Amino acid sequence: MAKLLVVDDEVGIRELLSEILSDEGHAVQTAANAEEARQAIQSDSFNLVLLDIWMPDMDGVTLLKELSAKQLLHCPVIMMSGHATIDTAVEATRYGASDFLEKPISMKRLLTAVNAALQNSRFPDPVSAAGSVAAADKNGPHADVFRSSDRLLDTISFSLPLREARDKFEKLYLQVLLEEENYSMSKVAVKSGLERTHLYRKIKQLEVPMQPKSKG
Template identity: 65%
Template sequence: MTTRQVLVVDDEIGIRELLRDILQDEGYQVQLAENAAEAREYRQHTRPDVVLLDIWMPDCDGITLLKEWGTGGMLTMPVVMMSGHGTIDTAVEATRIGAFDFLEKPIALQKLLKTVNAALKHSEQLPRSDMSLLNLGKSVVINELRQRLEQVMMSKAPLLLIGEKGSGAELCAKFLHQANTPWMELLESQRLADAPLDVLEQLREGVLFIPEVADLDKTQQKGLLVLLAKAEKYGTRVVCGTSKPLPDLVTEGMFDNGLLQTLSVSTLRIPSLADHREDIPDLARALAFLLVETTASPYREFETAALNMLRNADWPGNLSQLDSVIRNLMQSSLGEKITLDDVHRVMEQFSPLQSALMEPASKEGSGLPIDFDLPLREARDEFERLYFEYHIQKSEKNMTRVAEAVELERTHLYRKLKQLGIKTK
């Protein structure tokens, strides 16, 4: 069994060493910090199983450090506060913020061991850190997003989150989720068509998150409408995400107009990573820290030049792409720090894919024969023209099979082909 780690934070050397000797005799691995700065540095790199934290320290008091860990998503281990000048009010304040227990100095041996043992049992039940909206950044656009989410938090009305893929819709949905209530990310969309009320029954007073509402087929969209009509009765909050232009899909007959109107009552746009580049250095550190928490991999600091390159890079995949790059850097870098060369090495591994996405390909060359310098509407028409021509050729001009393959009604398919100037005969 892995030796349990206890972090002791106290500015008095005698108390630190006494607690270390007692706990080591009990078989614990003990780390010492004489102030909040050392404790903060240690926590950045490692998740101890329990922390003994003195309240009165010269550089930063323990209550402030406890609050800092709590708001930063780092309070994922039990913290036992210690004080020689403790009061009932201080103990209550500490436990309100998130402390597991409170020990008054001088600490009796049996009381110490009993409290540490109880804290360790509690530690086994605590979830490890996870990405949250707090990690997404401190920029103006992210702060505004957080404020808007706080405004709609008390409502049970459905919410539509609009943003590029990978920009953090799930984090926004989880921000609205209350602790100790049901949560579901709907990955089996057919449940909406088969038994929408069963989903509500499972999620009473909870949150249902649908990552991409535009991917639902017609029967699933109708099932979602039924679910939305009954959601308030069950106290269920429905949050839908989309990266696609739903009004255009309504025009094309691919999305139910009634469903769009229902979802449009409350909408929020999620900024892409390009809209808050200033948050990328902090995001990189947060993602690295979460990897340490969840996989016990060693933490690596980022050189300033490496963070600057990450901030200035293009991220068409947004947060999801940044997460993949950080994981790659943490697992494949050889030094104690992640350098500019490390970032170059990882980013260049994906450069052919980036080039294929970003550079226009000629009709004679490989890749999509679309000029990406065209206005959006013209580029979309060009893509749709190629798309339908491909399916017409594949089906040997059997329009019934084409309609089935592209999931359009025959009348709408012919109207679309006429609009694009495609002849079927």
């Protein structure tokens, strides 16, 4: 799981990008303007920043210059805009931007750019990260869940495309949690750290059974 910062003055875009990227398994923080972004970057570390160019208090390229000059950026930056010129995109690249997304942004283009930026920065992919978490938690609070799923994890082939492998892991993870908590959605939400609306959406998307199979 990567930690991402989405900076955009349009609340609808912030919420949409946040929801999409959260569904991909990332931890997403948002900022509505350059000042909020500056404060977030100074107080926390991120694996990737998605930065809008046109904002009311300061444009994204100027903010990018400032952060680069102060050596506050230690991760890739993807610029976003619906009105930028080629010269603006080139200038942003000169100051450290790794990619440029033109609005309206398609989900496919967004995820391609985010995955490429994370891979190029050598951030561990979600499947590898999930495996590391599983290994670390074998003696932790979720030990019972991970022990019961060890054998099933062997059925996930690492030759699969990343998204397909991640979907298989998430489906398995939710299946095990549901069984461990006797299909109590409230308990599964707490144990998985997911909001109930997000949990329901994931279960429906992955076609996870919400009740035990009937015997006979």
